[in-house]
Amino acid sequence: MERRRPLPACRLPHYSEVVNLQRASLNPSLIREMKSLLGACNVLGEPEDLLLYEFDGSVEKAKPNLVVFPHTTADVSQIVKLARKYGEPVVGRGAGTGLSGGALARGGGVMVVFARMNKILEIDVENRRAVVQPGVVNLDITRAVEFAGLYFAPDPSSARSCTIGGNVAENAGGPHTLACGVTTNHVTALELVLPDGEIVRVGSRQGDATGYDLCGLFVGSEGTLALVTEISVKLCRKPEAVRTLLAVFETIEDASQAVVEITANGITPAACEMLDGWTLRVVEDYIHAGFPRDSGAVLLLEVEGLKEAVEGQAAAIEEVCHRCRAREVRLAKDDRERDLLWRGRKSAFGALGRISPSNYVLDGVIPRSKLPKALQRIHEIGKKFGFSIGNIFHAGDGNLHPIVLYDTRDTKQFEKAIAASEEIIRACIEMGGALTGEHGVGMEKSELMTLQFSDADFALMRRVHDAFNPDCSLNPGKIFPLSRGCGEIRIKKKGAGSVNP
Amino acid sequence: MKVAENLTARLLQTIGAQRVVVAEEQLAAYSVHGLAPRAIVRPSSADVVAEVVSFAAAEKLALLPLGSRSKCELGMPPDRYDIALDMTGLRQIAHYDAGDLTLSVDAGMPLRELEGHLKEKGQFLPLAVPCFESSTVGGAIASGIDSALRQQYGSARDFLIGAEFVDGTGQLCKSGGRVVKNVTGYDLHKLLLGSLGTLAAITRLNFRTFPLPAASGGHFTNFADCQSALRYRLTVEKAGLPLANQEVLNPRVAEMLSAILERAGEALPLGLNRGEWCVYSSFEGSDAVVQRISRDLERIARETGAECSEVLQTAADESLGGMLREAFEWLRWGSPANVICKLALPEVKPEILAALSHLTESDSLRVALLVRASNVVYFTVFGESEGDASIQSLSKVVAGVSAVVRTAKGNLTLLHAPPGVKQKGIGSQFSPSDMATHQRVKQSFDPFNVFAPGRVLGGI
Numbered sequence: 001m002e003r004r005r006p007l008p009a010c011r012l013p014h015y016s017e018v019v020n021l022q023r024a025s026l027n028p029s030l031i032r033e034m035k036s037l038l039g040a041c042n043v044l045g046e047p048e049d050l051l052l053y054e055f056d057g058s059v060e061k062a063k064p065n066l067v068v069f070p071h072t073t074a075d076v077s078q079i080v081k082l083a084r085k086y087g088e089p090v091v092g093r094g095a096g097t098g099l100s101g102g103a104l105a106r107g108g109g110v111m112v113v114f115a116r117m118n119k120i121l122e123i124d125v126e127n128r129r130a131v132v133q134p135g136v137v138n139l140d141i142t143r144a145v146e147f148a149g150l151y152f153a154p155d156p157s158s159a160r161s162c163t164i165g166g167n168v169a170e171n172a173g174g175p176h177t178l179a180c181g182v183t184t185n186h187v188t189a190l191e192l193v194l195p196d197g198e199i200v201r202v203g204s205r206q207g208d209a210t211g212y213d214l215c216g217l218f219v220g221s222e223g224t225l226a227l228v229t230e231i232s233v234k235l236c237r238k239p240e241a242v243r244t245l246l247a248v249f250e251t252i253e254d255a256s257q258a259v260v261e262i263t264a265n266g267i268t269p270a271a272c273e274m275l276d277g278w279t280l281r282v283v284e285d286y287i288h289a290g291f292p293r294d295s296g297a298v299l300l301l302e303v304e305g306l307k308e309a310v311e312g313q314a315a316a317i318e319e320v321c322h323r324c325r326a327r328e329v330r331l332a333k334d335d336r337e338r339d340l341l342w343r344g345r346k347s348a349f350g351a352l353g354r355i356s357p358s359n360y361v362l363d364g365v366i367p368r369s370k371l372p373k374a375l376q377r378i379h380e381i382g383k384k385f386g387f388s389i390g391n392i393f394h395a396g397d398g399n400l401h402p403i404v405l406y407d408t409r410d411t412k413q414f415e416k417a418i419a420a421s422e423e424i425i426r427a428c429i430e431m432g433g434a435l436t437g438e439h440g441v442g443m444e445k446s447e448l449m450t451l452q453f454s455d456a457d458f459a460l461m462r463r464v465h466d467a468f469n470p471d472c473s474l475n476p477g478k479i480f481p482l483s484r485g486c487g488e489i490r491i492k493k494k495g496a497g498s499v500n501p
Numbered sequence: 502m503k504v505a506e507n508l509t510a511r512l513l514q515t516i517g518a519q520r521v522v523v524a525e526e527q528l529a530a531y532s533v534h535g536l537a538p539r540a541i542v543r544p545s546s547a548d549v550v551a552e553v554v555s556f557a558a559a560e561k562l563a564l565l566p567l568g569s570r571s572k573c574e575l576g577m578p579p580d581r582y583d584i585a586l587d588m589t590g591l592r593q594i595a596h597y598d599a600g601d602l603t604l605s606v607d608a609g610m611p612l613r614e615l616e617g618h619l620k621e622k623g624q625f626l627p628l629a630v631p632c633f634e635s636s637t638v639g640g641a642i643a644s645g646i647d648s649a650l651r652q653q654y655g656s657a658r659d660f661l662i663g664a665e666f667v668d669g670t671g672q673l674c675k676s677g678g679r680v681v682k683n684v685t686g687y688d689l690h691k692l693l694l695g696s697l698g699t700l701a702a703i704t705r706l707n708f709r710t711f712p713l714p715a716a717s718g719g720h721f722t723n724f725a726d727c728q729s730a731l732r733y734r735l736t737v738e739k740a741g742l743p744l745a746n747q748e749v750l751n752p753r754v755a756e757m758l759s760a761i762l763e764r765a766g767e768a769l770p771l772g773l774n775r776g777e778w779c780v781y782s783s784f785e786g787s788d789a790v791v792q793r794i795s796r797d798l799e800r801i802a803r804e805t806g807a808e809c810s811e812v813l814q815t816a817a818d819e820s821l822g823g824m825l826r827e828a829f830e831w832l833r834w835g836s837p838a839n840v841i842c843k844l845a846l847p848e849v850k851p852e853i854l855a856a857l858s859h860l861t862e863s864d865s866l867r868v869a870l871l872v873r874a875s876n877v878v879y880f881t882v883f884g885e886s887e888g889d890a891s892i893q894s895l896s897k898v899v900a901g902v903s904a905v906v907r908t909a910k911g912n913l914t915l916l917h918a919p920p921g922v923k924q925k926g927i928g929s930q931f932s933p934s935d936m937a938t939h940q941r942v943k944q945s946f947d948p949f950n951v952f953a954p955g956r957v958l959g960g961i
Binding site for chain 2: 127149177181182184198202206209210211213216239240265268306308309311367368369370399433440457460463464479
């Protein structure tokens with residue numbers, strides 16, 4: 001077979017050659033024009049104001065030159081055009097709870113904060129749809145529709161503060177996405193502002209839009225293709241019955257084997273979360289949720305659906321857990337006990353703040369059948385680098401969240417934490433997994449992307465990126481690696497803050 | 502003819518004689534909308550697919566990747582069509598981790614064969630698409646056709662977790678992965694759904710699989726009119742009963758289904774009075790769940806004024822469920838010239854269905870309506886012949902449907918129509934902005950316009 005030459009027109013310069021992350025001071029007339037466009041109260045430019053926008057929930061840090069608050073789609077379009085006129089990059093931001101640096105202004109420039117575009121525009125109870133602005137807080141959608149027995153399914157741990165716009169950008173997950181799916185499964189249409197200010201719509205409110213699944217492309221594109229200004233979402237009907245179980249194990253091996261068997265037996269709980277012994281003790285000391293302090297690991301499981309279904313499923317789960325040597329399987333007797341168990345799960349990261357100045361929450365995915373092996377590897381890696389690594393994660397979908405505790409003031413320790421994290425992510429990939437299950441690539445993992453993707457994969461992703469964001473003016477320095485090849489993984493030298501997902 | 506000979510010679514030289522077919526009688530079988538390719542290539546691996554795409558790109562030829570060709574007339578006729586890329590030679594299971602409920606399978610694998618492999622492990626893939634007996638996995642995804650089980654399992658976009666494909670530059674690319682939760686990089690595999698072969702040649706697809714249910718059940722009920730049938734549908738929805746599928750059949754669809762069953766020596770469960778609307782529901786779960794849902798459906802049917810209703814025996818349910826999964830297929834061949842549109846409506850109201858039913862006054866054109874989950878309505882109008890008059894009336898009906906759907910703020914996909922009707926019917930519904938956004942995606946995947954140009958949105 002004759003091998004043909006590669007087609008020359010498709011060679012793109014490396015991302016590092018086209019993206020400009022050099023910060024320059026802002027042209028004062030841009031600030032003036034922004035103020036006249038949006039009003040002075042919607043523009044922040046003083047250094048002390050900008051400090052607040054230097055962080056998100058990750059270990060990364062980058063300060064914008066200007067922060068603006070649009071109220072309408074037209075505002076967003078005008079902002080983008082103005083920034084373009086002055087050659088400034090633009091980055092969108094919701095509540096800044098992201099965990100991968102997705103909403104940080106890596107190249108400085110204008111940060112568009114959607115906090116004031118926070119209206120629920122329409123609720124259609126009968127057809128279970130809502131249309132919302134990007135700044136609406138995730139949990140507020142559920143609050144607005146629960147009168148009709150409906151809810152919005154994706155529930156990241158930060159649901160009380162994170163915004164739907166950020167959820168769309170990151171394709172956010174959460175504990176209850178195991179059975180219900182992540183953000184992309186619940187978004188049917190988007191209104192977008194492209195980097196040149198053009199306003200476009202993709203998808204259709206009902207779903208099943210003709211043509212390509214463009215919603216599927218934009219959800220999870222981490223703000224690198226467009227700014228999202230309106231979102232149509234699906235609403236789910238609250239189940240008739242819910243059962244919450246706490247399965248207590250002597251060892252983490254037994255608990256992970258139980259997850260493997262639950263999955264392999266075709267039981268799909270609504271949620272299946274694991275806390276290892278070390279983490280549950282930290283949580284118990286803080287929240288008193290009822291996790292037994294002397295156990296090796298617990299599984300927090302939830303089944304939902306028809307009464308008849310949950311009873312059967314709860315019984316099946318109990319049987320599997322006992323087969324895997326569970327010491328005890330406890331059924332939450334009422335809503336109070338259920339809420340307490342979940343509060344324990346969701347407050348874990350706050351609890352960690354009590355014992356360490358900083359923590360670094362990793363995010364990787366593995367096939368669920370490899371869970372015992374993965375946890376063993378994490379333990380070994382922790383030992384090698386001299387950390388105790390805690391695990392509190394979405395076991396049911398193989399989404400690991402190892403937590404490394406370290407002290408920000410100790411640069412060496414931080415570097416070691418980063419190195420340990422990288423090794424864990426490599427182990428996930430070797431086991432057939434992926435770099436990130438729900439936190440996104442952002443700045444945090446862009447240099448690790450070469451572990452998962454080939455040059456051809458990058459070339460195509462770049463062409464898609466360039467088709468919408470040709471001059472990298474929108475959220476520059478994210479997703480795509482700045483270095484060439486896997487040998488050159490960046491070790492960050494800067495300090496980091498505590499994580500509050 | 503000289504060009505064709507040269508093409509043949511170069512293809513044979515580049516790809517190898519054993520994989521290239523140029524015999525005219527075989528080419529005809531690969532026609533799409535009457536357009537036959539100049540050669541067929543049957544790759545045996547993703548590398549060969551990449552070779553063929555590179556060849557086509559360098560030679561400025563147009564390629565159409567095909568599976569079993571059961572649904573290749575969805576979408577518009579390609580503007581150009583030189584090489585048919587027959588993907589049925591790629592049919593291995595690349596990876597199946599039953600314990601993780603994840604699967605990676607070659608695009609040419611027939612759905613029926615795959616079903617057998619998964620069944621051995623007590624699992625299945627909820628891609629209940631028409632032409633199930635012949636369809637390939639890749640074809641089912643590229644066609645974007647609806648699965649009859651979407652109410653419970655979602656559509657393919659909800660359980661497709663990754664893909665490998667050759668893009669228009671001849672490079673083998675991938676997106677997503679083999680894990681059930683993954684946000685690494687752009688979700689490019691989602692763009693392949695319903696792309697009709699215009700973006701890439703899909704070589705492999707990764708799915709989340711599902712456990713086979715312990716038990717299943719079916720329920721059938723008849724109503725005197727559309728209002729009652731829709732009231733029943735809404736009441737069932739509000740009751741939160743987890744159905745696998747529910748289909749509302751207008752009298753025309755019910756009659757057709759009845760006739761088909763009769764030919765097979767079976768009958769509609771309750772018989773059929775003229776003008777009745779029927780609702781079929783199927784559901785899955787444990788025995789207790791199936792019994793509970795059957796009971797509730799019977800009660801709701803009674804309360805919403807059903808003429809009659811019946812919980813189906815397993816055999817009757819399987820037969821009826823299978824027939825309804827194939828509805829697109831029998832609606833498509835229901836008359837010499839007909840039109841099938843898929844409508845997605847914000848709301849399914851009696852007024853809208855009435856407006857759709859009355860789009861044609863003539864007795865020779867009759868309307869079939871099938872309402873599925875997620876407010877999807879299959880609208881079919883049957884023409885009597887392929888003659889000019891019939892084509893003109895069909896075009897008029899398509900314009901009418903388009904207007905009804907626009908007023909209802911829904912959207913329309915023209916699935917099947919005589920070529921003349923398709924060209925006229927598709928044009929106006931997409932704005933320049935829609936076209937431009939699609940064009941950006943097409944350009945990124947296929948900068949040399951190799952893949953089936955013109956098949957999507959009438960021009961992309």
